[in-house]
Amino acid sequence: MVKEKQAQNYKTSKLQNQHRRSRIMVKEKQKEENSMEKEKLQNLETPKLQNPKTPKDETSSAKPFSWGAEAELYGTDFLGERAVVKKRVEKKYRVKELDEKLRRTRTRTEARILGEAKKTGARVPTVLGVEEFDITMEFIKGKLLRDELENKNISRTLKTVGEYLALLHDANIVHGDFTPANVIVDGNKATIIDFGLGGFSRETEEKAVDLLLMKKALADKKKYAKFIQAYEKKAKNAEATLKQLEEIEQRGRYVVRAMMK
Amino acid sequence: MICLGIESTAHTLGIGVVEGNKVLSNIRALYKTPKGEGIIPRKAADHHSENFERLVAEAVEKAGIRVKDVGLIAYSKGPGLGACLKVGVVAAKNLALNLNVPIVGVNHCIAHIEISKLATGFSDPLVLYVSGGNTQVIVKHDKRYHVVGETLDIGIGNLIDVFARNLGLEWAHGSVVEQLAREGKYVELPYSVKGMDLTFTGLLTHAIKKLQTTRKEDVCYSLQETAFSMCVEATERALALTRKKQVVACGGVAQNTRLQKMLQLMAEPHGAKFGVAPGEFNADNGAMIAYTGLLMQQHGMAEKQSEVKAIQKFRTDEVELW
Numbered sequence: 252m253v254k255e256k257q258a259q260n261y262k263t264s265k266l267q268n269q270h271r272r273s274r275i276m277v278k279e280k281q282k283e284e285n286s287m288e289k290e291k292l293q294n295l296e297t298p299k300l301q302n303p304k305t306p307k308d309e310t311s312s313a314k315p316f317s318w319g320a321e322a323e324l325y326g327t328d329f330l331g332e333r334a335v336v337k338k339r340v341e342k343k344y345r346v347k348e349l350d351e352k353l354r355r356t357r358t359r360t361e362a363r364i365l366g367e368a369k370k371t372g373a374r375v376p377t378v379l380g381v382e383e384f385d386i387t388m389e390f391i392k393g394k395l396l397r398d399e400l401e402n403k404n405i406s407r408t409l410k411t412v413g414e415y416l417a418l419l420h421d422a423n424i425v426h427g428d429f430t431p432a433n434v435i436v437d438g439n440k441a442t443i444i445d446f447g448l449g450g451f452s453r454e455t456e457e458k459a460v461d462l463l464l465m466k467k468a469l470a471d472k473k474k475y476a477k478f479i480q481a482y483e484k485k486a487k488n489a490e491a492t493l494k495q496l497e498e499i500e501q502r503g504r505y506v507v508r509a510m511m512k
Numbered sequence: 513m514i515c516l517g518i519e520s521t522a523h524t525l526g527i528g529v530v531e532g533n534k535v536l537s538n539i540r541a542l543y544k545t546p547k548g549e550g551i552i553p554r555k556a557a558d559h560h561s562e563n564f565e566r567l568v569a570e571a572v573e574k575a576g577i578r579v580k581d582v583g584l585i586a587y588s589k590g591p592g593l594g595a596c597l598k599v600g601v602v603a604a605k606n607l608a609l610n611l612n613v614p615i616v617g618v619n620h621c622i623a624h625i626e627i628s629k630l631a632t633g634f635s636d637p638l639v640l641y642v643s644g645g646n647t648q649v650i651v652k653h654d655k656r657y658h659v660v661g662e663t664l665d666i667g668i669g670n671l672i673d674v675f676a677r678n679l680g681l682e683w684a685h686g687s688v689v690e691q692l693a694r695e696g697k698y699v700e701l702p703y704s705v706k707g708m709d710l711t712f713t714g715l716l717t718h719a720i721k722k723l724q725t726t727r728k729e730d731v732c733y734s735l736q737e738t739a740f741s742m743c744v745e746a747t748e749r750a751l752a753l754t755r756k757k758q759v760v761a762c763g764g765v766a767q768n769t770r771l772q773k774m775l776q777l778m779a780e781p782h783g784a785k786f787g788v789a790p791g792e793f794n795a796d797n798g799a800m801i802a803y804t805g806l807l808m809q810q811h812g813m814a815e816k817q818s819e820v821k822a823i824q825k826f827r828t829d830e831v832e833l834w
Contacts, residue, residue, distance in 0.1 A: 319752050320748045320751070321745075342741075342745075344744050344773075344774035344777040344778045345737070345741045346737050346741075348700070349737060349741060352700075427707060428707075448707055
């Protein structure tokens with residue numbers, strides 16, 4: 252039985268074996284078997300990865316190309332395609348048990364959110380692999396919306412971003428840091444990135460915070476209107492969320508967070 | 513100019529005498545809570561009233577000045593316990609009228625920050641303010657200290673004090689918990705950071721429950737590790753966002769050496785320096801009120817006698833500075 256299964260595995264999942272060879276792949280194979288199955292499905296859905304070329308040696312650079320409070324981003328090569336590894340780095344100030352537990356659960360949660368977000372139809376990076384503390388995901392080409400706001404054709408993108416947020420919120424996914432620095436623009440396409448502070452929530456409060464951060468960061472009323480009108484049209488519970496937004500704005504202290512970006 | 517500062521937000525009555533950047537004296541009297549109880553505001557206020565004259569006389573003598581050399585009176589305006597604040601307010605008003613000098617009301621949190629900046633020599637730090645009633649991550653932007661992250665329920669000092677009372681200690685104080693924690697091992701406790709905001713009540717309930725089944729040293733250790741990690745993580749998020757180059761901890765809990773060590777370890781990889789003022793300025797004290805009062809007076813922020821009053825809920829970001 253076991254042998255048979257192994258043989259079958261070997262035959263049918265060349266792709267999976269290539270994953271195994273790749274250094275960025277899961278070390279604890281057994282533990283991650285389930286997520287590997289998922290990845291396989293996702294990869295098959297992505298035409299680019301259906302017929303992968305011979306994987307080159309991993310070209311991950313030693314230095315992160317970007318970093319935040321808890322994670323570093325590295326460029327890498329995934330089956331011949333450009334990819335990104337988000338690595339939750341060790342925090343020396345925390346005791347090891349606590350540190351590892353936090354990094355492990357957060358990595359898992361973020362991967363889960365990305366997976367669920369993808370199902371809503373909003374454009375988010377595809378998860379290619381999940382390790383204990385790392386997520387490997389699709390590389391998204393383009394520029395940050397933050398740096399493209401003065402572009403003439405940006406209003407169409409803002410409309411798309413509004414629609415995407417509506418899709419996410421309707422699936423009870425909140426982003427937690429929804430600013431133009433977390434949207435990548437490439438031509439007409441927009442991709443929402445970095446769900447590191449995200450979560451699953453039905454609370455209008457948390458949804459309204461997503462709106463507020465974008466509102467403060469956009470500053471320009473016309474631009475914000477494009478975004479919010481698209482959101483209002485698409486989101487199921489837009490009225491309640493917008494009302495909550497007004498209430499939060501009275502409190503004031505959220506203002507500076509968006510301003511400092 | 514010499515300023516006499518009066519601090520009376522909670523269980524400490526502090527009198528400090530400051531001239532320019534120099535602290536001439538800084539003394540205090542502490543209202544000790546009865547075993548197993550928190551501060552009773554009325555009794556703390558009585559304590560402050562009883563000790564006020566004695567403390568002022570001592571502070572002035574220790575500073576080597578005469579009362580009439582005082583050119584400014586500063587008092588803590590809040591946040592704090594109403595009854596305790598009122599004692600300070602009335603005393604300050606009285607002194608200012610008698611000496612015929614200007615008076616200025618100081619936000620207690622801002623005073624902690626300003627004295628820490630003086631002590632560390634940092635000009636524009638990211639601040640973690642941790643005390644009994646407050647836990648805030650603060651950054652200055654546009655003439656104002658902004659709270660970018662804070663506790664959504666109780667302050668971290670409150671967490672530690674209430675926990676310490678449940679240990680049945682004669683003197684329920686953070687320093688005793690710190691002592692016990694040195695012998696402890698890690699056990700799991702709930703950890704709750706929401707972006708840059710924190711919640712502590714779940715942790716408190718859980719830690720108290722844990723005392724029934726676990727060595728108290730282990731719970732002390734784990735409580736500290738968990739609560740401090742939460743604060744440090746919120747601070748780190750703010751640091752990554754603001755890219756500041758200096759980090760300061762202030763407030764009573766900032767005296768904890770483990771917390772200091774953790775902040776140091778956090779700041780280093782971000783290329784930021786960490787600093788903390790000596791303990792006497794992190795405990796509630798009069799010198800910080802006096803020093804901040806001087807700064808405020810220089811910027812034309814002295815009050816009319818009719819404006820002198822206490823504000824119990826006085827937020828750090830309410831004050832426009834310079």
